[in-house]
Amino acid sequence: MKAVLSSALAAAIFAGSMTSCTQVKKITSPADVKIGFLVKQPEEQWFQNEWTFAQQCADKYGFKLQKIGVPDGEKLLSAIDNLHAQGAQGFVVCVPDVKLGPAVVKKAAEYSMKVFTVDDQFVGPDGSLMTDVPYMGLSARNIGKQVGGELWAEMLKRGWKPEEVAACVPTYDVLNTVKQRTDGATDTLTALGFKKENIFTSAEKALDVPSGMDAANVILTQHAKIEKWIVYSVNDESVIGAIRAMEGRGFAAENVIGIGIGAGQGFNEFKKDKPTGYFACCMISPKRHGFETAELTFKWVLNGAMPPLDTRTAGVMANRENFKQVAKDLGLESLL
């Protein structure tokens, strides 16, 4: 049995070493594999979680993992240069700007490195999504629809008259995976009977708490007479920013229903003694986005197994009552 396994491993290693003719160092064991995990916003809980799970994957298989924050294009391209200089054979990346996709692919090809893109899909020079680079992202529209359905259900549960409620929606339409989320929620709400003219959007500068707060303040200033709000947006940070804006203007938690999309940041809201306007979260899976993308890239380097080109992950709703169980199911106990 041992002999069979080791010859299979040898064959796999041989195949891996043959996939890249320019590779300097031959790959003779998992320990020879080094991959990068590059993320655009390392301070965000989501990306921290992705890194944690990617590291678990590296520890399991025994390959080397280099985690690098790449907040802008210059840092991104120099991170790829550095990875190559250190002998890395591939990387997983969430780019700071999806239009950098072609430059990333070009550089990786020059270095014979494998590229796996996570969360934010590359966009080509003609503006279309680059579907030929392996990608793992959210089933973003469906997740948005879940958010819309949950907001509607909670509104009715609270006995609110839909026509008296407005939606505060910080948006970021230049990024497809997040535009799909807010569009999905809007579609579901309007299909259920929410008035389209009561949905107020405002573009965020970035995908963080201050940007969510600024976008919400624009909306709240323009619509000062509204007393009941639902809030949805592109991620947890943006919704939490909007909730803070509402608190700053004196809205009580019972008059606000906010639902985020994320995997950790919103727990802090659920842990507070009194409920805030942050009512629920569509929990997405950093384990799949961190562990699985690292695993697929590792196997691609090791034995040439091409990853699937398009993998979409689902979300599950969590609120103050069930979030601990949902967190456990997603392997996020350490955040509780």
Ligand code: FCA
């Ligand atoms: C995008 C967002 C992140 C996270 C991720 C899954 O990259 O910017 O906040 O939601 O998708």
